[in-house]
Amino acid sequence: MLRALFGLFLACTALYADDSLRVATVDVAGLAQGENRLERLRAFAELLGKQTDVVVLQGLFDGGDLRALNELLEGNELVHTQSYTSGWGGGSGLLIASRYPLENDGFTSFKWAGKPHKPWHRDYYRSKGVALLTVDAPLGSFQLGATAWHPRFSDEEYRWLRIHQALETASAVGDHGVIAPESARDSGRVPLLVAGSLDCDPGALPLRLMSEASGADPVRADMGPGWILTRPGGVWGLRLVRVQALFQNPTKLAGGASEQLVDHPGWVAEFRKRPYPNGPPLASTAPFRATADRLLPLVREEVEVTRQEGQRATLAGLGLFLVGGGLYAIGWILGRPRARKARKRKPRPSGEGELADSSSGSGQVDSGKRAAARPPRRRGCCLFGCLSLIVVHGALWLIYQGRVFVPYELGGLESTVTRLEPPEVIVLDGPR
Numbered sequence: 258m259l260r261a262l263f264g265l266f267l268a269c270t271a272l273y274a275d276d277s278l279r280v281a282t283v284d285v286a287g288l289a290q291g292e293n294r295l296e297r298l299r300a301f302a303e304l305l306g307k308q309t310d311v312v313v314l315q316g317l318f319d320g321g322d323l324r325a326l327n328e329l330l331e332g333n334e335l336v337h338t339q340s341y342t343s344g345w346g347g348g349s350g351l352l353i354a355s356r357y358p359l360e361n362d363g364f365t366s367f368k369w370a371g372k373p374h375k376p377w378h379r380d381y382y383r384s385k386g387v388a389l390l391t392v393d394a395p396l397g398s399f400q401l402g403a404t405a406w407h408p409r410f411s412d413e414e415y416r417w418l419r420i421h422q423a424l425e426t427a428s429a430v431g432d433h434g435v436i437a438p439e440s441a442r443d444s445g446r447v448p449l450l451v452a453g454s455l456d457c458d459p460g461a462l463p464l465r466l467m468s469e470a471s472g473a474d475p476v477r478a479d480m481g482p483g484w485i486l487t488r489p490g491g492v493w494g495l496r497l498v499r500v501q502a503l504f505q506n507p508t509k510l511a512g513g514a515s516e517q518l519v520d521h522p523g524w525v526a527e528f529r530k531r532p533y534p535n536g537p538p539l540a541s542t543a544p545f546r547a548t549a550d551r552l553l554p555l556v557r558e559e560v561e562v563t564r565q566e567g568q569r570a571t572l573a574g575l576g577l578f579l580v581g582g583g584l585y586a587i588g589w590i591l592g593r594p595r596a597r598k599a600r601k602r603k604p605r606p607s608g609e610g611e612l613a614d615s616s617s618g619s620g621q622v623d624s625g626k627r628a629a630a631r632p633p634r635r636r637g638c639c640l641f642g643c644l645s646l647i648v649v650h651g652a653l654w655l656i657y658q659g660r661v662f663v664p665y666e667l668g669g670l671e672s673t674v675t676r677l678e679p680p681e682v683i684v685l686d687g688p689r
Contacts, residue, residue: 264500273639276396276529278495281309282452282483283523284405289322293505298511301518303653304508306333309525311355311392311660313452315405315483318347318383341388351403351453355392362400364390365429369669374662381408387429396495396530397447402430403454404453406463417559420552423463423671424676426451427470430488449473454521456482466552469545474686476526485526489537496531500524518682546655549677556677560670567663574655581648592638 288301305312312335315325320342327338335354341364342348349366353359361666364386371381389402405418407415451473457464459479468474477500481501487495503523507515 268370276392277498278396278528279308279310279525280401280450280452280528281312281523281525282454282485283312283314283503283519284454285314285316285322285326285519286519286522287520288323289319291516293510293512293514293516295325296512297516297518298322298329298525298575300508300510301504301636302326302329302333302335305330305354306335308503310357311334311353311396311401313401313403314352315403316350316664317352318350322348323347323352326350327354339390341384341386343384349386349388350405351385351388353388353401353403355389357395358391358393360391361671362391364388367407367422367425368672369418371415372416372662374657378408378410387426389429391447396528399448399450399490399495402449402451404429404451404455406455407455408456415558417526417670417673419463420466421673421676422490423455423467424470424673427467428489429678430471430473432516436460437470446491448494448517449488450495451484451486451488452483455481455484462548463558468543468546477524480524482521483524487528489531491536492534493530493532494537495528498527498529500526539681546647548680553677556670556674560667560674562672563663563667567659567667569659570655570663571659574657574659575650577648577652577655581645581652584645584648588638588641588645591633591641593669629650662665 283305285301288297294605296634304552312330312657314326317326317340323340323342327340330338330352332352336358337355337359339353339359339361342349349364352567366384366386368385369376370385373381376382385405385407390401390403392399392401404426406426407418409415409419418564430451451471455464455467458481464475464484468486471486471488474487476485476487476497476680480500489495500522505518505522507517509515570660
């Protein structure tokens with residue numbers, strides 16, 4: 258009897274395990290720090306191996322940390338991994354690890370990445386974007402979108418860039434059920450799960466815009482900075498069972514000490530399968546269209562303001578460049594050697610020896626005065642030379658802003674306008 262009950266318990270456990278899925282998202286900032294780096298990585302991988310089936314990690318820009326964590330995750334049953342390391346600055350920083358087979362469906366780099374003149378913000382020199390994978394899980398195959406957006410730093414500095422990345426993410430994962438509602442009930446369309454570091458507060462505009470544009474809804478309203486969103490497939494979807502924070506408290510290491518492993522807690526969400534025999538509920542196009550219509554005038558205004566700023570910066574840079582050239586010319590004139598004209602001396606009368614000596618002495622005094630007067634001219638030369646360098650540097654900065662950075666920024670803004678505009682409706686005339 259006990260054996261039968263135990264067998265039934267194991268069968269129920271296996272059935273539940275096959276019908277459940279645990280997906281986590283964690284930003285690893287702060288993980289590989291300190292003298293006990295390997296102990297921290299090992300404890301991190303062990304906890305993920307126990308509590309997750311699929312994990313999306315962000316912030317792995319160091320190749321050594323990526324390789325070490327990859328091996329540790331494989332040793333904790335997350336044997337299928339995928340990373341994207343091409344490009345400068347460590348690539349995308351993404352690492353996806355799973356118990357179940359992964360199929361890479363491609364990677365889309367963000368076209369508007371950041372500010373090249375702010376290398377301490379780093380993202381311009383990295384290759385962030387959206388990775389798409391198919392996960393062959395026991396409950397069914399689903400599509401996974403992994404991403405990490407540009408950090409906020411301030412709410413206004415990267416506002417439009419983050420909105421652009423939100424729209425790029427929605428475009429990468431597809432907008433089935435929102436822009437093209439007829440495809441929402443396609444039996445061949447699998448569920449979608451999006452996970453990553455979006456650095457958004459609940460209700461933030463980029464998060465809301467991406468959700469409305471893609472039809473993927475956050476599994477919980479008070480997450481952040483990492484988020485998990487889901488969208489149903491044509492015949493089944495992911496039903497949320499529970500969500501809990503990861504690495505919110507210090508973790509005990511092998512040496513006995515307890516340490517906070519990451520700067521921001523991650524999230525793990527558990528799902529079960531939800532069938533849709535009559536097709537999933539259709540997402541409405543109204544919320545996205547309403548948000549887009551409110552944003553379009555603002556983005557178009559930003560395009561015009563940015564274009565005018567670029568023109569003014571270019572003109573000011575050219576003007577400063579001319580001023581710098583003038584200052585350099587003045588400094589060169591002050592610093593050039595002065596040519597002395599040779600003068601013919603008349604023969605002196607014999608009785609004028611003493612006078613000649615005295616005049617010679619006065620000549621020596623005058624030449625000494627002239628020698629003492631030369632250093633101020635050299636100082637003036639150095640002063641104008643330094644001023645010209647400063648002005649030319651300012652001119653080059655303005656020209657860079659007007660001719661390099663502003664066109665790059667305009668490309669991102671104009672792409673945002675294109676993505677927000679309603680699709681054109683082509684009306685075919687009937688026979689006349």
